[in-house]
Amino acid sequence: xxxxxAKPDSPPRTPRRVSQTPVAMDDCGMARATDLFxxxxxxxxxxxxxxxxxxxxxxxADLGIPRAALSQRLDRMVxxxxxxxxxxxxxxxRTRHEYRMTDQGMEAVIVLVALMDxxxxxLRDDTPxxxxxxxxxxxxxxxxxxxxxxxxxxxxxxxxxxxxxxxx
Amino acid sequence: xxxxxAKPDSPPRTPRRVSQTPVAMDDCGMARATDLFxxxxxxxxxxxxxxxxxxxxxxxADLGIPRAALSQRLDRMVxxxxxxxxxxxxxxxRTRHEYRMTDQGMEAVIVLVALMDxxxxxLRDDTPxxxxxxxxxxxxxxxxxxxxxxxxxxxxxxxxxxxxxxxx
DNA sequence: ATCCTGAATTCATTTTTTGAACTCAGTTCG
DNA sequence: CGAACTGAGTTCAAAAAATGAATTCAGGAT
Numbered sequence: 529x530x531x532x533x534a535k536p537d538s539p540p541r542t543p544r545r546v547s548q549t550p551v552a553m554d555d556c557g558m559a560r561a562t563d564l565f566x567x568x569x570x571x572x573x574x575x576x577x578x579x580x581x582x583x584x585x586x587x588x589a590d591l592g593i594p595r596a597a598l599s600q601r602l603d604r605m606v607x608x609x610x611x612x613x614x615x616x617x618x619x620x621x622r623t624r625h626e627y628r629m630t631d632q633g634m635e636a637v638i639v640l641v642a643l644m645d646x647x648x649x650x651l652r653d654d655t656p657x658x659x660x661x662x663x664x665x666x667x668x669x670x671x672x673x674x675x676x677x678x679x680x681x682x683x684x685x686x687x688x689x690x691x692x693x694x695x696x
Numbered sequence: 697x698x699x700x701x702a703k704p705d706s707p708p709r710t711p712r713r714v715s716q717t718p719v720a721m722d723d724c725g726m727a728r729a730t731d732l733f734x735x736x737x738x739x740x741x742x743x744x745x746x747x748x749x750x751x752x753x754x755x756x757a758d759l760g761i762p763r764a765a766l767s768q769r770l771d772r773m774v775x776x777x778x779x780x781x782x783x784x785x786x787x788x789x790r791t792r793h794e795y796r797m798t799d800q801g802m803e804a805v806i807v808l809v810a811l812m813d814x815x816x817x818x819l820r821d822d823t824p825x826x827x828x829x830x831x832x833x834x835x836x837x838x839x840x841x842x843x844x845x846x847x848x849x850x851x852x853x854x855x856x857x858x859x860x861x862x863x864x
Numbered sequence: 865a866t867c868c869t870g871a872a873t874t875c876a877t878t879t880t881t882t883g884a885a886c887t888c889a890g891t892t893c894g
Numbered sequence: 895c896g897a898a899c900t901g902a903g904t905t906c907a908a909a910a911a912a913t914g915a916a917t918t919c920a921g922g923a924t
Contacts, residue, residue: 546748549758551825557815558743558808564819565811568734568912575726578697579856580714584871590717594913599872609818622921624870634851636814637697638839640726642807643733647725650777650800651732657719657860660697660841662849669841669854671806673828676838680846681830683802686837688747692825736881752902762882767903790890792901 552694564608569593569601571640574629577611578637582626602627610636642671697854720862732776737761737769739808742797745779746805750794770795778804810839 553559565571569591576587588598605611610633615623629637641660648656660669672680721727733739737759744755756766773779778801783791797805809828816824828837840848 545751547751547754547757549744549747549749551747553740553759555825556743556812557817557820557824558812559740559815560819561811561815562736562739566734566736566739568730571730571734572721572727575724576717579717579719581717583713583715585869586713586715588871589715591721595872596874596914597912618870620922621869622871632818634697635817638841638851639807639810639814641841642810642839643729644724644726646804646807647727647729649725649803651728652725655859656725657723657858657862659857659859660854661857662843663853663855665843666857667843667847667849669843669849671810672840672842672846673806673809673837674840674842674848675830675833675835678840678848679835680842680848681835681837683806685831686828687831689827689829689834690825691823691827694825753900756902762884763903764883764905765881786901788891789900790888790902 548694550688550690550693555692555694564604565636565639567601569597570605571643573598573601573605574610574633574636575640577627577629577633578640582628583624584627587627605633609633638671645671697851697856716862718856718858718861723860723862732772733804733807735769737765738773739811741766741769741773742778742801742804743808745795745797745801746808750796751792752795755795773801777801806839813839 549556551559572591572593573587576590581587581590584595584598584602587593588595591598593601602611606613606627609630611627612630613625614628616626617623644656644658644660661667662669673683673686674680717724719727740759740761741755744758749755749758752763752766752770755761756763759766761769770779774781774795777798779795780798781793782796784794785791812824812826812828829835830837841851841854842848
């Protein structure tokens with residue numbers, strides 16, 4: 529992805545220095561999302577939710593996450609709309625809660641898939657244990673940029689279009 | 697994205713309980729990637745690199761990151777192949793280093809774009825400050841799943857195909 | 865009445881992060 | 895020449911966060 533509108537004649541070998549992001553920290557959706565996802569557990573919990581693990585004890589056992597951390601993260605993720613809390617009862621036992629992925633959470637799963645793609649490519653030597661495939665055909669899927677009408681555009685042909693400059 | 701091969705006759709309203717991820721923590725590219733990206737700063741530094749901010753002091757000023765943290769993260773990111781270190785000299789001054797995004801780092805940018813999409817949609821009320829567009833046409837781009845031959849598949853029609861089950 | 869279970873909460877310890885001060889090698893200023 | 899400056903780090907004490915073990919809590923089961 530090219531960032532600057534490079535003049536066709538001189539793609540600067542040493543690009544001119546940029547000393548500031550064009551977008552201020554607190555006005556950047558990416559930076560805000562980083563607040564939510566930028567910790568050791570949140571993404572892993574979302575992964576569990578994707579696989580259908582929904583209960584406190586199961587999450588804890590899978591992830592090895594301390595209870596306090598799990599409790600705090602679940603609250604935060606419910607608050608952010610990634611998960612929703614549903615009562616259930618095992619046999620005749622007391623009502624407990626399970627944490628299910630919301631539609632909004634499902635839309636964040638694309639972040640997981642992107643991470644998975646990258647991680648499988650660069651953080652492992654052997655073949656990955658899992659593929660994302662089209663349910664109907666079994667065709668392997670990967671992440672890409674597309675136009676609204678479904679044309680795939682390689683990363684190299686994309687650029688950032690700054691609509692509103694940083695105020696700070 | 698559906699996770700199970702649901703029988704056409706009975707899509708379970710209360711899906712049967714899953715108590716374990718099919719993929720073990722240490723065998724999951726996503727989980728490994730989380731080790732690298734799952735902290736407050738790494739993704740933000742990558743974002744800076746995407747915008748072309750490459751120097752220690754500029755990064756520090758933009759992000760408000762403590763020097764020690766920046767130093768440690770840059771080392772780690774160079775080690776992981778996200779950034780590369782290049783000597784430069786400002787005027788006649790002593791040689792310093794700048795940190796440029798590598799091709800491998802650029803491939804991780806799709807993660808940033810995915811985060812940006814989600815963050816702009818759910819973590820803000822007003823219009824986002826930036827768009828990802830096709831350089832040639834200016835067409836707005838978004839993240840999607842595609843087949844190898846460039847057909848876009850909605851998240852709902854995708855599923856995880858487990859090739860190798862957890863050993864643990 | 866006691867034990868068990870899932871879901872927390874509390875709390876002391878360990879780890880990580882922070883921010884401020886210091887270093888270092890060269891540069892410019894007076 | 896010496897003083898001050900610069901970018902890029904290190905060092906280090908203080909603050910914040912994460913951990914893990916023990917405790918609590920509300921039922922149900924024995």
